[in-house]
Amino acid sequence: MSTVGDIGLPGPAPKRAPASHRVHAPSAMGGGLLRFWSLTFMLARTEFKLRFFGSILGYVWTLMRPLMLFGVMLFVFTDILDINKGNPVPHYPEYLLESLILFTYFQETTSGAVPSLVGRENLLRRVRFPRLVVPLSVALFCLFNLFMNLIVVFIFILASGVTPMWSWLELPLLVGLLVIFSAGVGMLLSALYVRFRDVQPIWEVFLQLLYYASPILYTVQTAADHHFFNIPFSRILVINPIGAILTQARKALLQPSAPSAAAALGGYARLLIPLGIIAGLFALGLWYFNREAPLISEKL
Amino acid sequence: MPAATVPTTPVAISVEHVSKTFRLPHRQYSTLKERALHPFRSTTYDELHAVQDVSLEIAEGEFFGIVGRNGSGKSTLLKCIAGIYGVDTGRISIAGRLSPFIELGVGFNPDLNARDNVVINAIMLGLSRKQAMARFEHVVAFAELEGFMDLRLKNYSSGMLVRLAFATAIQVDAEILLIDEVLAVGDAAFQQKCFEEFFRLKREGRTIVFVSHDMYSVERFCNRAMLMERGVMTKIGEPREIGRAYHELNFGQLAHDAPEESHSADGTAIADAWFEKADGERVTSASQEEELSMCFEASLGQDLSEPVFAVTLRTELGHTILVARSDQHGHSSGSFKAGESVVARFAIPNWLTASRYLLTPSLARQGTGENALALVEDMTSIVIHGASGGGILELPVDVKLERL
Numbered sequence: 216m217s218t219v220g221d222i223g224l225p226g227p228a229p230k231r232a233p234a235s236h237r238v239h240a241p242s243a244m245g246g247g248l249l250r251f252w253s254l255t256f257m258l259a260r261t262e263f264k265l266r267f268f269g270s271i272l273g274y275v276w277t278l279m280r281p282l283m284l285f286g287v288m289l290f291v292f293t294d295i296l297d298i299n300k301g302n303p304v305p306h307y308p309e310y311l312l313e314s315l316i317l318f319t320y321f322q323e324t325t326s327g328a329v330p331s332l333v334g335r336e337n338l339l340r341r342v343r344f345p346r347l348v349v350p351l352s353v354a355l356f357c358l359f360n361l362f363m364n365l366i367v368v369f370i371f372i373l374a375s376g377v378t379p380m381w382s383w384l385e386l387p388l389l390v391g392l393l394v395i396f397s398a399g400v401g402m403l404l405s406a407l408y409v410r411f412r413d414v415q416p417i418w419e420v421f422l423q424l425l426y427y428a429s430p431i432l433y434t435v436q437t438a439a440d441h442h443f444f445n446i447p448f449s450r451i452l453v454i455n456p457i458g459a460i461l462t463q464a465r466k467a468l469l470q471p472s473a474p475s476a477a478a479a480l481g482g483y484a485r486l487l488i489p490l491g492i493i494a495g496l497f498a499l500g501l502w503y504f505n506r507e508a509p510l511i512s513e514k515l
Numbered sequence: 516m517p518a519a520t521v522p523t524t525p526v527a528i529s530v531e532h533v534s535k536t537f538r539l540p541h542r543q544y545s546t547l548k549e550r551a552l553h554p555f556r557s558t559t560y561d562e563l564h565a566v567q568d569v570s571l572e573i574a575e576g577e578f579f580g581i582v583g584r585n586g587s588g589k590s591t592l593l594k595c596i597a598g599i600y601g602v603d604t605g606r607i608s609i610a611g612r613l614s615p616f617i618e619l620g621v622g623f624n625p626d627l628n629a630r631d632n633v634v635i636n637a638i639m640l641g642l643s644r645k646q647a648m649a650r651f652e653h654v655v656a657f658a659e660l661e662g663f664m665d666l667r668l669k670n671y672s673s674g675m676l677v678r679l680a681f682a683t684a685i686q687v688d689a690e691i692l693l694i695d696e697v698l699a700v701g702d703a704a705f706q707q708k709c710f711e712e713f714f715r716l717k718r719e720g721r722t723i724v725f726v727s728h729d730m731y732s733v734e735r736f737c738n739r740a741m742l743m744e745r746g747v748m749t750k751i752g753e754p755r756e757i758g759r760a761y762h763e764l765n766f767g768q769l770a771h772d773a774p775e776e777s778h779s780a781d782g783t784a785i786a787d788a789w790f791e792k793a794d795g796e797r798v799t800s801a802s803q804e805e806e807l808s809m810c811f812e813a814s815l816g817q818d819l820s821e822p823v824f825a826v827t828l829r830t831e832l833g834h835t836i837l838v839a840r841s842d843q844h845g846h847s848s849g850s851f852k853a854g855e856s857v858v859a860r861f862a863i864p865n866w867l868t869a870s871r872y873l874l875t876p877s878l879a880r881q882g883t884g885e886n887a888l889a890l891v892e893d894m895t896s897i898v899i900h901g902a903s904g905g906g907i908l909e910l911p912v913d914v915k916l917e918r919l
Binding site: 235240250253256257265339344413509510 | 526529537548594595596597598599600601602606607608609610613615617618621622624626627631634635638639640641643644
């Protein structure tokens, strides 16, 4: 029992006395960028592993889901309903697929972020770490999926006879805007859900509405003839950031002659509306999350 | 070092008049509909004063224990120091890097294998991914789980889990560690290893705050300790004193409970039972190795020749540790007249292991002792504190090693 002698002996004096600093409640960010990133990446990576662990097809399922949905949609809206009757949309199947996959990103990120803080209660109550990591890891995890899906989208696009274009390089910018928009909404909703549990069902309904209110099954041109208080419906569609991103992606990826988001809105200056919504919701989400962050571990 | 005074070495953690109150709504209104229907009702709260005006300073290199019963606020205080909860009033300052974890195995996921979990846990504790990978081999070697790294955690035993968690946790680079109830599981050999690791951390001059129910580990490791009760710091000082106070808090009141008296028809009764030290002081708790007497007072309702006075000492689980009788070894107890009162004392060297014990006094006619005139089950109790080696007795042992 040689160790018993150590009891009560103070340790050797440290070389320097570190500066004393005050302990605050947990923050939204803080703790250094490296730690923030490695935590976010780790949570996203873990989620990715867990999701596909034990399933035979593994992450092929991430591809299968939107692809199967795409197949059904394509069948229903072209063979049965013929949504583009008299107004043919070039590359409609590719547009449908690409839009579905971009919208799926928004849907998965936001609806995954809603219960994310509550689901991580175990961590939040026991470890000090920047709280914002939690919803952002959802956005990152969904981004992994989006990359996988985009590969398939490009295979379809190339197979349909579209030749690679320089405008394809707009895609990272568009995806970036989509990520900022989704993350902003995700931050806001995750913090709200801690206080109000009915955010979840409300958001599910809202996503359904947004799905039909965004040019996914149809293009802005399809809706051009309709008006809403004298404003062409197509413009309203593009005020919606999702609509703007999908419209611009169509022009950039599939058909250079299609209207850009700016054209659909009627002027470059008006692009500030969807961009402003993206920036505004991101700022709102960040502000609200930051305000709630110190209390999250108590209110869960 | 004088334990109860504030040490003169630099202060690592300073807690100044910290209070933390949780507001518990009478009903949790967590849906919008309920809030809309009852907009004002939700303003009534129960306030739970988890921590009330606690001030203390912990020096660098100190091993500090916080003990208290469930709900005494010790974990809340630890979470405030860790910065997981904000404080309502007062301030907490720390000097040095604080480990961000307070419990072992945080973030462990049963569906992932040990390899992934170690990396996840290490990142949670503040290592980068690279560092976590680099220290992986140490973790595996320390936990002695070389063959199980690809096994999913759901197939681990609880002991293996703790080993893995502990092995990961000690990789953290922090100067101040906060630890909540860690040594509850794990086999004896691994516990010893953990203890040695604690001593290493201590030698390196790390500051450790340790929350536990286990007085033995608090007494063994801590330089100082504090006792919390209902959010208030009731005592701070030497671990042994705190241990005694903690045991009194747990068992003290029980020992004073008025016993049910047992009369026989003629009025023969046991009036009182108690423990006393060698100097005759009555006690409800005692340290090991002091001489201890088990005593009771009987009043006799009839003339008795050679009655048998006896005591039975049991553990709380009902295991009988000792039966002592006045007719042991053919001793004569003598003759007594009706109306007399007799005090019987049974002195023993106190080799009991740290626990609570119950005393059952009895008085019987000469003979078998089966036919008791008076007997009160578990009439009084005592709490023994000190070492607990795992057995029921701490017999003095003389160890000799001979090299052959």
